[in-house]
Amino acid sequence: MTSHHHRPESDIALRVKAIESLLVEKGIVEPAALDTIIDTYEHKVGPHIGAQIVAKAWVDPGFKQRLLADSTSAISELGLTGFSSEHMVVVENTPDVHNLIVCTLCSCYPWAILGLPPTWYKSFAYRSRAVIEPRQVLQEFGLDIPEQVEVRVWDSNADLRYLVLPERPAGTEDLSEADLAALVTRNAMIGTAKVQPSIVSPSVVA
Numbered sequence: 001m002t003s004h005h006h007r008p009e010s011d012i013a014l015r016v017k018a019i020e021s022l023l024v025e026k027g028i029v030e031p032a033a034l035d036t037i038i039d040t041y042e043h044k045v046g047p048h049i050g051a052q053i054v055a056k057a058w059v060d061p062g063f064k065q066r067l068l069a070d071s072t073s074a075i076s077e078l079g080l081t082g083f084s085s086e087h088m089v090v091v092e093n094t095p096d097v098h099n100l101i102v103c104t105l106c107s108c109y110p111w112a113i114l115g116l117p118p119t120w121y122k123s124f125a126y127r128s129r130a131v132i133e134p135r136q137v138l139q140e141f142g143l144d145i146p147e148q149v150e151v152r153v154w155d156s157n158a159d160l161r162y163l164v165l166p167e168r169p170a171g172t173e174d175l176s177e178a179d180l181a182a183l184v185t186r187n188a189m190i191g192t193a194k195v196q197p198s199i200v201s202p203s204v205v206a
């Protein structure tokens with residue numbers, strides 16, 4: 001990349017460049033293949049994929065049933081395969097149960113459908129506190145979970161990745177599947193947020 005600015009590159013950027021040149025030079029990787037992978041994680045894989053799954057589950061009871069019974073195969077119905085071999089488990093939020101996802105050991109995350117994990121997800125504070133004091137952690141995310149609601153914490157690992165199916169917000173009965181998907185945030189699918197109905201939706205305003 002050419003630039004008029006001569007800002008020194010970070011240590012990690014320099015190391016990545018050095019490793020990439022070496023791998024290309026040795027014929028181990030094709031630069032085009034690397035570009036494809038980077039483009040995939042920068043532009044193609046992200047929370048919008050998870051949001052499509054959630055919205056479909058909200059509007060299609062049959063799909064929702066299959067999703068909760070065998071998440072991996074229901075997700076593959078949508079053609080979302082090929083990225084990961086881990087088993088997916090979708091856990092449903094209800095008025096009585098709130099689910100929260102963590103990886104206490106490292107940073108296991110349903111990256112095939114949510115993209116790259118947020119920094120806080122990988123932090124030691126989140127990984128350790130989410131299991132010990134989930135209600136406190138949720139409160140810090142701005143979520144007050146009433147005492148009568150059970151909080152379930154799911155610890156991800158290399159083989160099992162969880163996704164929260166959030167509750168569909170009230171007042172969204174008239175929204176299309178695509179409009180619903182647009183409401184679903186990454187944090188709602190990790191369990192650190194609820195899905196909010198949009199304040200003004202183009203589909204509702206005549």
Ligand code: FE
Binds near residue numbers: 107
């Ligand atoms: Fe992990």
